[in-house]
Amino acid sequence: MNQFFYKTFMFVSPVLLLVILNSLVYNKYGGDLSRVGMISVDPDYRKNLGFSDEYARPIYYENLSDINLQKELFYDILTVGDSFSEQKNYGYQNYLSEKDSTKVLHVDIKGNPIESLYQLVNGDFFDNIKVNYVILQSVERHFVERAIKLDSSIALKTQDIERIFESPTSSKKSSRKSVEIFSSDVIKSPLYYLLYHLDDNAFFSKVYRLATDSLLFSYGNDLLCYYEDIQKTPLNNDRDAVVILNNTLNHLAVQLAEKEIKLIVLPSPDKFDIYFDSLTDKENYPKPLFFEHLRSMKKKYLYVDSATILTQATKKEKDIYFYDDTHWTPIASKLIANNILEIINDYTAKANLSAQDTMASE
Amino acid sequence: MLFNSIDFAVFLPIVFFLYWYVFNKNIRVQNTLVFIASYVFYGWWDWRFLSLIAFSTLVDFLIGIGLAQPQHEKKRKILLWISISVNLGLLGFFKYYNFFLDSFATAFSFFGHSLQVDRLTIILPVGISFYTFQTLSYSIDVYKRKLTPTKDFFAFAAFVSFFPQLVAGPIERATHLLPQFYHRRTFDYHKSIDGLRQILWGLFKKVVIADNCAIYANQIFNNSDDYSGSTLVLGALFFAFQIYGDFSGYSDIAIGTARLFGFDLMQNFAFPYFSRDMAEFWRRWHISLSTWFRDYLYIPLGGSRGGTLMKVRNTFIIFIVSGFWHGANWTFVIWGALNAVYFLPLLLTKSNRRHLEVVAKGNTFPSPRELLNMSVTFSFTVIAWVFFRAESVQHAWSYLTRVFSWSLISKPQVIPKTTILLVIVFVLIEWIGRENRYAISDLGLKWRKPLRYAMYYVFMFAIIWHSGKEQEFIYFQF
Numbered sequence A: 001m002n003q004f005f006y007k008t009f010m011f012v013s014p015v016l017l018l019v020i021l022n023s024l025v026y027n028k029y030g031g032d033l034s035r036v037g038m039i040s041v042d043p044d045y046r047k048n049l050g051f052s053d054e055y056a057r058p059i060y061y062e063n064l065s066d067i068n069l070q071k072e073l074f075y076d077i078l079t080v081g082d083s084f085s086e087q088k089n090y091g092y093q094n095y096l097s098e099k100d101s102t103k104v105l106h107v108d109i110k111g112n113p114i115e116s117l118y119q120l121v122n123g124d125f126f127d128n129i130k131v132n133y134v135i136l137q138s139v140e141r142h143f144v145e146r147a148i149k150l151d152s153s154i155a156l157k158t159q160d161i162e163r164i165f166e167s168p169t170s171s172k173k174s175s176r177k178s179v180e181i182f183s184s185d186v187i188k189s190p191l192y193y194l195l196y197h198l199d200d201n202a203f204f205s206k207v208y209r210l211a212t213d214s215l216l217f218s219y220g221n222d223l224l225c226y227y228e229d230i231q232k233t234p235l236n237n238d239r240d241a242v243v244i245l246n247n248t249l250n251h252l253a254v255q256l257a258e259k260e261i262k263l264i265v266l267p268s269p270d271k272f273d274i275y276f277d278s279l280t281d282k283e284n285y286p287k288p289l290f291f292e293h294l295r296s297m298k299k300k301y302l303y304v305d306s307a308t309i310l311t312q313a314t315k316k317e318k319d320i321y322f323y324d325d326t327h328w329t330p331i332a333s334k335l336i337a338n339n340i341l342e343i344i345n346d347y348t349a350k351a352n353l354s355a356q357d358t359m360a361s362e
Numbered sequence B: 001m002l003f004n005s006i007d008f009a010v011f012l013p014i015v016f017f018l019y020w021y022v023f024n025k026n027i028r029v030q031n032t033l034v035f036i037a038s039y040v041f042y043g044w045w046d047w048r049f050l051s052l053i054a055f056s057t058l059v060d061f062l063i064g065i066g067l068a069q070p071q072h073e074k075k076r077k078i079l080l081w082i083s084i085s086v087n088l089g090l091l092g093f094f095k096y097y098n099f100f101l102d103s104f105a106t107a108f109s110f111f112g113h114s115l116q117v118d119r120l121t122i123i124l125p126v127g128i129s130f131y132t133f134q135t136l137s138y139s140i141d142v143y144k145r146k147l148t149p150t151k152d153f154f155a156f157a158a159f160v161s162f163f164p165q166l167v168a169g170p171i172e173r174a175t176h177l178l179p180q181f182y183h184r185r186t187f188d189y190h191k192s193i194d195g196l197r198q199i200l201w202g203l204f205k206k207v208v209i210a211d212n213c214a215i216y217a218n219q220i221f222n223n224s225d226d227y228s229g230s231t232l233v234l235g236a237l238f239f240a241f242q243i244y245g246d247f248s249g250y251s252d253i254a255i256g257t258a259r260l261f262g263f264d265l266m267q268n269f270a271f272p273y274f275s276r277d278m279a280e281f282w283r284r285w286h287i288s289l290s291t292w293f294r295d296y297l298y299i300p301l302g303g304s305r306g307g308t309l310m311k312v313r314n315t316f317i318i319f320i321v322s323g324f325w326h327g328a329n330w331t332f333v334i335w336g337a338l339n340a341v342y343f344l345p346l347l348l349t350k351s352n353r354r355h356l357e358v359v360a361k362g363n364t365f366p367s368p369r370e371l372l373n374m375s376v377t378f379s380f381t382v383i384a385w386v387f388f389r390a391e392s393v394q395h396a397w398s399y400l401t402r403v404f405s406w407s408l409i410s411k412p413q414v415i416p417k418t419t420i421l422l423v424i425v426f427v428l429i430e431w432i433g434r435e436n437r438y439a440i441s442d443l444g445l446k447w448r449k450p451l452r453y454a455m456y457y458v459f460m461f462a463i464i465w466h467s468g469k470e471q472e473f474i475y476f477q478f
Helices: A002-025 A032-036 A092-101 A113-122 A140-148 A158-166 A185-195 A227-231 A233-237 A239-257 A290-295 A306-316 A330-361 B006-022 B027-043 B049-068 B073-109 B128-143 B153-161 B174-181 B189-222 B229-260 B278-284 B287-298 B308-326 B330-348 B368-389 B393-403 B417-432 B449-466
Strands: A073-080 A104-107 A129-139 A207-211 A222-226 A262-268
Touching (some): A002 A185, A032 A207, A032 A222, A092 A330, A104 A113, A129 A140, A140 A239, A140 A262, A185 B449, A207 A227, A227 A233, A233 A239, A239 A262, A262 A290, A262 A306, A262 A330, B006 B027, B027 B153, B049 B128, B049 B153, B073 B128, B128 B174, B153 B174, B189 B417, B189 B449, B278 B287, B278 B330, B287 B308, B308 B330, B330 B368, B330 B393
Antiparallel strands (some): A207 A222
16 A cells, blocks of 8 residues: 555656745746736736725726616716726726716626627617717727627617616636646646747737836836737738728717717727837738728727827826736726826817807808 | 535545555455545535435445345345335435426327426436436345345444535446455555556546537537538537547546545456447446446346347347437437447347457557447447537437538538647557556556656646536536
């Protein structure tokens, strides 16, 4: 029996060693990129960024899941988006709703935001919920494909929305996973650590670790970005594909205009795009042209040129995006919120002028 | 607790240590440890489930003692029927109550009246289909005087709740497993090492093969309307390997774990996908269940004695009940009936016992005829699996209709190369080891130690690499 114990222990000891090693180096509190790429980050990194007040801000906007859809309600802005619209305390819509008593309602339904908005437009949602503006937000890497893989015919009625929020899965919170023994994390963490020295995405990782020539973040000299930022670049660089997106957005804008609602489109740039000019090996990667294409197209909607705003900001200060996450920081959220308000004010001013001109001519 | 979880990885060594180092001197204490450990194992899911298994254990223990008393045959029959009623009653209520209620309401609606039914929120206790059948085998064998009933409650309780096979089989016969609790077990080094090897292979089948195939099987089945016929074929194939890897993997882990404690469990899968006809398939797939139904249902009904009508009736009964055992859905019933349709021609033409030995025994490759027979049998099996996996009969029908459409002649829309390669490697290993109890039981034993250990490490790291995408064992839902 001793021989059995000895042999078994010797056989499993490499695994035990890996588990011990991982428990010492793996930080389960990192952002999405550090968790996916198994990249260890200082656990105090986020605390040291100076955003504690932003994380603790009260929430001024309302979520769709919290309101009574049967009542007639009035809001200035409705927001529909992906994870960039789920930043809560320090999300752009929270900064928006704090200013000038702007009432903001957020559609906290998961899925393709373009499709979600179509579903609301096609249904009876806007019969009771009156809004002046709709902000449609989507992350850059998925924006074009969301417009291509779209079913714009589905209608979501009020009772359908209520059923979505009654379903138990809608209240499930995702839990962060710590390293488990029976998990590929045990091998990936040390393996990726070694392989990142040989390849930008450690050959297998979904996270790229790219060298930069500037200090972009308070922590770390490299740029972490999600592999899809790079993988989707060819599609996003295809002008014809961006035309499809723009046409879809214009069509939505027309549909909303019929309900006297103005569409504002907010693309959230990928880190890879925003920081592309700072890469030391940029010649090895395709230059993103998505915003260049979209900027040049005729629009029936109001457009938030987030790429320009944030690229300029990166030249002035660090931590526009989180080092270890695909998402932007409160700095970016505030800039975006301010820009949206400027756009709305400009639009309102122009609309008033136009109305005055029309009255004058009559 | 799941076999491929940290909880079990901690639980098993503790129990192993206590079993062989602390409590090995006394058989009763050793059995009591198995009983307690098994209840901890089972209660880990939900402690409320323990009351059911305890109740079932107590009823059959007392009925066993009652059956041992010399008494009128009528009284013995009553006791037997009490056991059957209690066990099948528990199973029927927890598993089939809502199904029968819904089916009744649906049938009523055919007459133009809608019936409001109050469904109960019933949690299906894990493994209830397995342990109720196991305790039933005890009562029936005691009644038939094939087995002397035990007066040792802890030995009996340990037999019923024996943790390696409690939640997903093999469904052990009392005549085979219970006597093993009467004798003190002594540690056998080679048996334990073999047990570890079987556990390793079982984990490989479950984590590497089944869980990877499950990703694509689920993707394709859940969105079958969006895929071409060729893709749906791939989906069905992925499911075929998912269910085989999952279920036979669990059985291997169960058998291997039992061997660590000195117990021998029956083989539950004997390379069924290498079967040359459906009769052979059913001799190799879920052996413990099919033999249970054969011995306790098919033979008492008359078996294949009697006229053609009786044979047809008994065959349909056995396969439909077997299908129904798997779940409260008409898809399982149709799956069973389809297998009956496959099996009947062989039975009626007395060709059901043609292939009793393993295919291509002693040869490296199968003959062209054997290869054709295996391919045809496998194809029929996969068609039946579509019903097993589908959400509803309509879903299965629409799935198969799309398979047998012009879109079958197209490139599949989903081609996960890594998973396909893994399945091919897996099938090759299974083929090489098909004459053994499990595929790798003899693999590498004649190699040099470093090479053999390298092979084991490849399996282990493959298991760890693919862990984390865990899917629940399919047969836990039964």
